[in-house]
Amino acid sequence: MVAVQEQTVSVWKNQINPTVQVAGSGPAVVFLHGAYGLTWDPFLDALAEQFTVYAPEHPGTTLGDPDGVKALDDLWDLVLYYDELFAQLGLDNPTVIGHSFGGMIASEIAACYPQRVGKLVLLSPIGLWRDDVPVKNWMILPMEEVVKAAFYDPSGPLAQQMLTMPEDEKEAQDVQIRVTWSLACTGKFIWPIPDKGLKKRIHRITAPTLIVWGAEDKLVPPAYAEEFGSRIAGSQVALVEQAAHVPQLEQLGRVSGLVRDFIQS
Amino acid sequence: MKVSMFHLMPYRDLPDDFEQRYHSVWVDPPWTELGDAEKVGQYYNWTLDELIHAAKAGVDGVCVNEHHQNAYGFMPNPNLMGSVLARATNGMDVAVVQMGSTLPTTNPPTRVAEEYGMLDTISGGRLVAGMPLGTAMDATLCAGITPIEQRERYYEAHDLILKAWTADEIFAWNGKYYQLPKVNVWPRPIQQPYPPVWIPGLGSLSTWEFAAQHNHCYCFLSYYGPKAGKNVMDGFWQFISERGVEPNPYRAGFLQLVAVAETDAKAEALYEKHIQYFYNKSLHIPPEYFFPPGHQDYRSLENNIRKGIFKSYFDKLDAIPNWKFKDFVDEGFVIAGSPATVRDLLTDAVTDLRIGNLMVLLHIGSMPHDLTLKNIDMFTSEVMPHIHDMWDNQWENHWWPEKLRTKRQASIAAL
Numbered sequence: 001m002v003a004v005q006e007q008t009v010s011v012w013k014n015q016i017n018p019t020v021q022v023a024g025s026g027p028a029v030v031f032l033h034g035a036y037g038l039t040w041d042p043f044l045d046a047l048a049e050q051f052t053v054y055a056p057e058h059p060g061t062t063l064g065d066p067d068g069v070k071a072l073d074d075l076w077d078l079v080l081y082y083d084e085l086f087a088q089l090g091l092d093n094p095t096v097i098g099h100s101f102g103g104m105i106a107s108e109i110a111a112c113y114p115q116r117v118g119k120l121v122l123l124s125p126i127g128l129w130r131d132d133v134p135v136k137n138w139m140i141l142p143m144e145e146v147v148k149a150a151f152y153d154p155s156g157p158l159a160q161q162m163l164t165m166p167e168d169e170k171e172a173q174d175v176q177i178r179v180t181w182s183l184a185c186t187g188k189f190i191w192p193i194p195d196k197g198l199k200k201r202i203h204r205i206t207a208p209t210l211i212v213w214g215a216e217d218k219l220v221p222p223a224y225a226e227e228f229g230s231r232i233a234g235s236q237v238a239l240v241e242q243a244a245h246v247p248q249l250e251q252l253g254r255v256s257g258l259v260r261d262f263i264q265s
Numbered sequence: 266m267k268v269s270m271f272h273l274m275p276y277r278d279l280p281d282d283f284e285q286r287y288h289s290v291w292v293d294p295p296w297t298e299l300g301d302a303e304k305v306g307q308y309y310n311w312t313l314d315e316l317i318h319a320a321k322a323g324v325d326g327v328c329v330n331e332h333h334q335n336a337y338g339f340m341p342n343p344n345l346m347g348s349v350l351a352r353a354t355n356g357m358d359v360a361v362v363q364m365g366s367t368l369p370t371t372n373p374p375t376r377v378a379e380e381y382g383m384l385d386t387i388s389g390g391r392l393v394a395g396m397p398l399g400t401a402m403d404a405t406l407c408a409g410i411t412p413i414e415q416r417e418r419y420y421e422a423h424d425l426i427l428k429a430w431t432a433d434e435i436f437a438w439n440g441k442y443y444q445l446p447k448v449n450v451w452p453r454p455i456q457q458p459y460p461p462v463w464i465p466g467l468g469s470l471s472t473w474e475f476a477a478q479h480n481h482c483y484c485f486l487s488y489y490g491p492k493a494g495k496n497v498m499d500g501f502w503q504f505i506s507e508r509g510v511e512p513n514p515y516r517a518g519f520l521q522l523v524a525v526a527e528t529d530a531k532a533e534a535l536y537e538k539h540i541q542y543f544y545n546k547s548l549h550i551p552p553e554y555f556f557p558p559g560h561q562d563y564r565s566l567e568n569n570i571r572k573g574i575f576k577s578y579f580d581k582l583d584a585i586p587n588w589k590f591k592d593f594v595d596e597g598f599v600i601a602g603s604p605a606t607v608r609d610l611l612t613d614a615v616t617d618l619r620i621g622n623l624m625v626l627l628h629i630g631s632m633p634h635d636l637t638l639k640n641i642d643m644f645t646s647e648v649m650p651h652i653h654d655m656w657d658n659q660w661e662n663h664w665w666p667e668k669l670r671t672k673r674q675a676s677i678a679a680l
Contacts, residue, residue, distance in 0.1 A: 066563040069413070073441065140406065140553045173570050180566060184413045184559030191411040 024048030032102030060185035214243030269326030273338030365395025413559030484518030490597030515621030543630030
């Protein structure tokens with residue numbers, strides 16, 4: 001375990017006050033989390049062995065700052081907001097890693113500000129749409145259904161961890177509030193279909209890009225790996241066996257190795 | 266007391282195993298498997314006939330509402346129904362209570378201002394203008410409104426409609442969700458400055474605040490009866506008293522399912538299966554559809570989770586499939602029985618909750634047309650006269666069309 005520091009920063013005329021978790025040393029890597037909120041996990045631990053990891057919480061998802069999301073009207077505002085946040089953290093052209101919702105936002109930042117992003121790693125990103133393989137709308141699925149779609153082994157410890165609530169009643173409530181509000185805040189930028197025009201902008205990405213997809217992803221099917229891969233010039237696609245929507249944890253060793261090698265190459 | 270008949274216009278012939286076979290009654294029940302357009306045409310006509318029958322039988326108002334993509338109650342544009350009702354009740358002292366056009370999904374919202382303007386003019390100033398936020402099923406799932414933005418859109422639409430009805434000059438509306446270069450609604454309503462506004466709600470604090478702040482009538486629309494409504498309405502009246510506003514019972518509306526027959530036993534025989542149909546099939550909705558994340562603002566979410574409100578609500582619903590007539594009556598979900606039973610229970614309920622504007626659901630679930638007419642006749646002749654005089658010696662109903670505020674004359678005359 002590395003020591004993780006929490007920084008609270010004020011962005012967007014001090015209307016948004018996200019917590020940024022920072023750990024490790026070495027070249028800067030930004031991790032943008034998915035729709036269920038930020039949890040410091042073994043994948044980030046592994047990254048922090050070689051890199052300085054910055055993991056900001058998306059606007060509104062930080063405890064104590066639920067109204068932060070109100071300061072942004074739409075995806076355009078959100079991309080500008082991240083430009084400001086990167087500047088404030090002194091990040092010139094870090095590697096940006098995004099998972100799921102975070103992958104869509106990382107793609108948008110890299111398309112809008114190609115010079116902002118040194119390298120881009122997309123872990124099962126959303127942001128494109130095909131009628132024949134629709135992305136599941138997790139905001140209206142019971143958690144049991146989400147887990148079945150998101151994990152290669154829904155009965156394994158990783159999946160079960162998502163379904164297990166703390167025994168303490170207050171802590172269980174905290175988790176429920178935090179997860180629901182994270183879904184609400186991220187949902188603001190993707191409802192009802194997570195196709196907000198990335199397909200028109202994605203060709204602008206110039207950063208070397210690695211796309212990682214779980215071969216068994218039933219939430220965002222692996223058909224999208226090819227959709228992203230074919231649109232980002234020179235990108236590499238890695239399909240990970242025995243993994244679904246959270247390949248970086250389901251196949252921790254393999255994926256953290258792939259990502260490390262890609263960043264260091 | 267003003268008493269209005271509410272109608273949902275449900276699908277009356279869902280298959281017996283509907284709730285086992287299908288995921289939800291709302292949003293995704295497949296029309297191609299379940300819907301029969303010929304039957305539905307008959308339902309719409311029965312619905313109008315039933316409401317018009319109730320108007321002739323003496324109710325003070327007739328209510329319709331808006332919902333989409335469901336077999337629970339599907340008047341996607343309640344104003345189409347309202348226009349028939351307005352025309353058919355001309356000459357009767359009956360309010361046309363639209364409960365109503367869903368504000369965040371009607372684009373632009375000036376459309377609501379126009380259509381309500383039409384209804385108020387066609388009816389000669391008898392409109393009650395309901396302004397619902399809309400369910401999550403309708404607004405976010407059927408109409409694609411972003412959950413976290415639904416309420417904000419609603420507030421903006423409300424402000425735009427009131428300004429469109431009252432502004433002296435043509436104006437530009439530069440809102441967050443709506444931008445209109447020249448707002449100039451034709452026609453404006455007859456009622457000045459605008460028709461009474463009713464705000465339907467499910468008990469959230471932000472809705473009370475909103476209704477009280479604008480001096481609108483707050484209507485608690487629930488299918489869970491006065492026992493379940495007690496907490497909400499007590500909270501509402503406490504809120505009103507803390508604000509120093511007069512506790513006029515006509516500030517509040519309440520919806521109640523009512524079924525009347527000659528005796529309690531006969532009511533059970535006639536209505537039980539239709540009540541079970543309503544709760545088990547018409548309300549077969551997964552919790553995820555009710556509350557997509559963001560539909561509730563952060564404070565309401567926190568309040569509901571900390572107080573266990575979601576949990577107790579859904580735990581209760583879990584038991585309903587096994588309920589008999591007696592359970593529905595004992596829990597107060599439905600007030601049903603002989604005229605004497607219904608009179609007593611209903612009087613207690615409206616007194617206890619301090620309700621001036623009562624809405625009664627007299628068509629329930631699968632009830633056939635003839636039985637509905639019977640329920641209307643028994644309710645209006647044997648129950649309604651006993652509650653009709655409540656509150657009137659002390660309070661004026663400022664939330665009712667001005668020309669209809671005096672007591673309706675003996676109803677039989679109109680028949």
